[in-house]
Amino acid sequence: MRADFQGWVGAQQARFEDVLRELLPRAEAAPQRLHEAMRYAVLDGGKRVRPLLAFAAGELAGAQQARVDAAAAAVELIHAYSLVHDDMPCMDDDVLRRGKPTCHVQYDEATALLVGDSLQALAFQLLAEHRLSDDAARQLEMVKLLAVASGSRGMAGGQAIDLASVGKALTLPELEFMHIHKTGALIRAAILLGASCGDQTSSDQLDKLDRFGKLIGLAFQVVDDVLDCEADTATLGKTAGKDADNDKPTYVSLLGLQAARNMAQRLHGEALETLAEFGPAAQRLRELADFIVLRKY
Amino acid sequence: MRADFQGWVGAQQARFEDVLRELLPRAEAAPQRLHEAMRYAVLDGGKRVRPLLAFAAGELAGAQQARVDAAAAAVELIHAYSLVHDDMPCMDDDVLRRGKPTCHVQYDEATALLVGDSLQALAFQLLAEHRLSDDAARQLEMVKLLAVASGSRGMAGGQAIDLASVGKALTLPELEFMHIHKTGALIRAAILLGASCGDQTSSDQLDKLDRFGKLIGLAFQVVDDVLDCEADTATLGKTAGKDADNDKPTYVSLLGLQAARNMAQRLHGEALETLAEFGPAAQRLRELADFIVLRKY
Numbered sequence: 001m002r003a004d005f006q007g008w009v010g011a012q013q014a015r016f017e018d019v020l021r022e023l024l025p026r027a028e029a030a031p032q033r034l035h036e037a038m039r040y041a042v043l044d045g046g047k048r049v050r051p052l053l054a055f056a057a058g059e060l061a062g063a064q065q066a067r068v069d070a071a072a073a074a075v076e077l078i079h080a081y082s083l084v085h086d087d088m089p090c091m092d093d094d095v096l097r098r099g100k101p102t103c104h105v106q107y108d109e110a111t112a113l114l115v116g117d118s119l120q121a122l123a124f125q126l127l128a129e130h131r132l133s134d135d136a137a138r139q140l141e142m143v144k145l146l147a148v149a150s151g152s153r154g155m156a157g158g159q160a161i162d163l164a165s166v167g168k169a170l171t172l173p174e175l176e177f178m179h180i181h182k183t184g185a186l187i188r189a190a191i192l193l194g195a196s197c198g199d200q201t202s203s204d205q206l207d208k209l210d211r212f213g214k215l216i217g218l219a220f221q222v223v224d225d226v227l228d229c230e231a232d233t234a235t236l237g238k239t240a241g242k243d244a245d246n247d248k249p250t251y252v253s254l255l256g257l258q259a260a261r262n263m264a265q266r267l268h269g270e271a272l273e274t275l276a277e278f279g280p281a282a283q284r285l286r287e288l289a290d291f292i293v294l295r296k297y
Numbered sequence: 298m299r300a301d302f303q304g305w306v307g308a309q310q311a312r313f314e315d316v317l318r319e320l321l322p323r324a325e326a327a328p329q330r331l332h333e334a335m336r337y338a339v340l341d342g343g344k345r346v347r348p349l350l351a352f353a354a355g356e357l358a359g360a361q362q363a364r365v366d367a368a369a370a371a372v373e374l375i376h377a378y379s380l381v382h383d384d385m386p387c388m389d390d391d392v393l394r395r396g397k398p399t400c401h402v403q404y405d406e407a408t409a410l411l412v413g414d415s416l417q418a419l420a421f422q423l424l425a426e427h428r429l430s431d432d433a434a435r436q437l438e439m440v441k442l443l444a445v446a447s448g449s450r451g452m453a454g455g456q457a458i459d460l461a462s463v464g465k466a467l468t469l470p471e472l473e474f475m476h477i478h479k480t481g482a483l484i485r486a487a488i489l490l491g492a493s494c495g496d497q498t499s500s501d502q503l504d505k506l507d508r509f510g511k512l513i514g515l516a517f518q519v520v521d522d523v524l525d526c527e528a529d530t531a532t533l534g535k536t537a538g539k540d541a542d543n544d545k546p547t548y549v550s551l552l553g554l555q556a557a558r559n560m561a562q563r564l565h566g567e568a569l570e571t572l573a574e575f576g577p578a579a580q581r582l583r584e585l586a587d588f589i590v591l592r593k594y
Contacts, residue, residue, distance in 0.1 A: 034457035090406035109387035114453050121448030124421045128441035136433035143425035151418030160331035
C-alpha cells in the first residue's frame, strides 16, 4: 500500500468519524439510552470501506465533499444498522463486533432492535435533508437507490437468502446470488451515490462504476471468507470460524482456500479493467480495490 | 357513524388493500419466504387509520388519489413494520395480532426482523419512486418528514421511552410525551403527507392540520388504553389486559377509566376546533376524528 494512499485513508477515516459524530443524535437528547446506543453502534468502528468508496467515486465525479459526506453517512448508517440486527440472538447471535460487545450485549435486545430501526430512518433522513445535488429529482433517485439496495431485493433480501442457506449445499452461482445482495448491493450503492453527488459522469460511466462495484463487492466477500478461515479471534475482533461452525456455505468451503484466493485476484483484475477509461481520476478507486483484496483483517 | 361515512371507509379500505397488494413485492419473487412474510404482515389487517387520515387530508388539499395512495402506503408500511418488531419476544412478546399469529410466530424471529427492516426500506422507496408532488424539492421534504416521524425522535424513540417506562410511575406529561412520539408522530405524518400531495393548503393550514393530528393521535391512544382495559381477547384480536399485566403505565392506570374516557372526549373536541376554518372540505377528517374516539375495537 502506497504511503500516500495510506495517509488518505487515515485522514478520510478520521474526518468521517467527526462527520458521523455531528450527524448522529446527541447522547444527551431524549431518549438518551437509545441515542447513546445508536452512537455506540456506529462510532469508533470499522474500516469505513463503503464511505471510502463513496469518497473515491465522488472525487472522480468532481463532487463537493460535504455532499458526499452526507451520502456516505447514509450508506454507513444502513451498514451499521444491519450489523446490529445481524448480531442479535435470533440471527447470528454474536457477542463481539470490532473487539467490543455487540449492541444487544452492551445494552439489551429491545434497544438493539430499536437502534437498528432508528439508524435506518436516520439514513433516509440524511439523504432527504442535505443537499446532495442541484437537481432535486436526481436526489430523489438517490433516495430510491439506497432504499432498493437496503431492502428485500438488496441487503435485507441477501440476509434472508443467507438464513435459508444454513446447512444447505449451495452451488457457486447460488452463493454469488446471495452475496451480490447481502454485501454487494450496499457497496454498489456507496459508489453510485458518491458519483451521483457530482455531475462529471455520464450514464455509461455510471454503468461502468456499477460493474466495478459489483466485482469489488464480490471480491470483498471472497476475501472475508478467506480471512474468516485464516484468522483467529484476537486479530479479527469477531468470533473466528463462526461461519464454518454454523455450517454456512462460504467460498472457502465451496472452492477450497487456494481457489478462493485465486477468485479474489481474478475479480480484482476484472474490477480494475472496468476503470480503464477513467484514467488518473479513478486512482483512489483502484487503490481501494487493492486495499479490499490485499487486506489482512 | 353516518352510512355515507361508513361506505366511504369500507370503499377506501378495500381499494387501499389492492394498492398495497400491488406495491408489495410478489410472493413468487426471490427471496420468496421473506416476500411472503412481508405480505402476511401487511395485508388483510387493521383499520388502516393512518391511510384513511391521509386520504381525508388529501381530499382537503385537492390531491390526486394516486399520489396520496403512494404516500399512505409508505406510512402504513412503517406502521406495519413497527408492529412486527414490537410483537417480537425481545419487545412485547405477543403471539396474536389482528386475530392471526404474529409474524415471528407464523414464520420465525429472524424472518420477522428482516420483514420489519425490509418494510421500512420499501416505505422510503415508495416515497422516492412515485411522483407525489410536481415539485421534487417538496417531495424530498416529504421523505424527510416520514424519516423524522419514524426514527429516534419519532415513533422508534417513543417505543424506547415506552420500554424504559415499564414498572415506573410516570406522570401524565411523561406518558403524553411517550405517546406523542410512539403513535402520534406517524398519525401526524399521515395527515401532513396526505395534505402535501395537494397544493391547496397554506403553511398556516398545514400547522392547523398538524395540531389536529397531534390531538387526534393522543385521543387515539387514550381510547386504545380504555379499550384495552375493557375488551376481552376475542373482541380485540390481541391479548387483552397485556399492558396492565406488564405493569405498563396507561391513561387508565394513571387517571382511572372514567377520567380517561373524559380526556378522549376533550381531545376530540379540541381536534374538531382546529378544523373550523376548513369548512365542508374537512368533513372526512371530522368524521375520522369521531370514528377514532367512538370506536369499540
